[in-house]
């Protein structure tokens with residue numbers, strides 16, 4: 250199939266592009282390189298450098314004058330720092346909500362009816378029970394999570410009113426690097442745990458903070474469900490193929506069902522890298538639930554997916570392979 254991947258040079262998008270092309274699909278990447286990296290672009294893809302908020306550009310790309318018509322659009326070009334979204338909501342409204350709604354309208358205008366959307370565990374908010382399944386109430390506790398929920402709701406309406414077929418994939422904690430070593434660009438100024446731990450192990454930063462050790466968990470630090478990007482990638486391709494064959498929408502958790510504490514992640518990283526990871530215990534970070542772990546049973550029954558590469562050691566090893574290179 251002919252697919253447009255918006256944000257295909259970014260951390261998650263670039264992994265999905267490789268998986269799509271490996272599976273025999275044609276890919277056009279649209280990326281403005283605000284956070285994306287050129288070295289992560291699969292050379293087999295067609296690359297358009299530009300902004301999804303440039304509606305004239307989107308129109309040209311969708312009207313069929315520059316390529317065959319697109320069968321599906323994948324959308325990864327969003328902001329994702331939950332803390333920042335509470336300080337600068339307007340920025341998240343424009344980049345995550347307005348840009349995506351304009352994209353949807355442009356897709357409808359050009360009769361492109363399949364959409365794969367990066368949603369987030371942040372749509373659930375504080376867990377009312379664990380593990381979280383897709384029926385869990387949706388009460389985001391940060392504005393970032395709300396922007397994802399707002400789009401999910403619009404997708405539901407467009408499905409009813411415009412026959413859009415969509416997959417909203419709620420990622421838990423995405424981590425890891427391509428198991429084949431093809432993606433080598435490190436995220437700039439990361440805010441997530443694993444890249445920060447890797448930067449300390451590699452000597453890029455001297456030390457890190459562990460945000461709180463007084464949570465009601467086995468060692469007092471927060472528990473998260475880490476999911477390897479290659480596993481996310483296979484889920485995306487399967488989800489797109491499901492939309493095409495079943496003509497039904499999908500809303501799925503992508504997770505492993507197993508959680509690790511911050512200190513367990515640090516300790517595994519020390520083991521894999523053979524380096525010490527220096528840290529200070531600091532106060533809690535606002536908005537961090539003690540534990541987030543999910544079941545992906547629905548992904549198993551609908552698209553026959555389950556995580557294959559998300560064991561903590563495999564995940565950390567795939568990251569260390571990249572970070573140990575200076």
Ligand code: UFG
Pocket residue numbers: 329330331369370371420421422423440441442443445457458459460461471472473511534537541
């Ligand atoms: N942490 C630290 N020190 C750091 C960074 C993180 O102790 O320097 C801790 C956090 O407090 C948290 C855990 O490591 O307990 C994981 O934090 P991340 O920032 O890596 O991830 P979050 O769970 O906060 O959020 C991530 C994504 C969100 C997504 C969410 C879904 O950043 O976009 O997972 O679970 F919505």
